[in-house]
């Protein structure tokens with residue numbers, strides 16, 4: 001009986017751990033390496049820009065990207 005309980009506990013913790021991993025996207029500021037939100041425009045710690053507007057199509061894109069995924073123009 002105890003064994004079943006232990007197996008169930010391990011199985012449950014595995015599921016929870018997996019979910020944790022999926023939810024925890026490790027997005028970090030390229031400037032100060034602080035944890036930032038996935039959709040944050042500015043870093044809350046150093047205020048450096050995480051998102052920029054594409055100069056060609058105006059869509060908001062990640063500041064680290066080299067090319068706009070919407071219009072394929074260079075962002076640099």
Ligand SMILES: [Zn+2]
Nearest residue numbers: 029032043046
């Ligand atoms: Zn920062």
Ligand SMILES: [Zn+2]
Nearest residue numbers: 054057068071
């Ligand atoms: Zn664009």
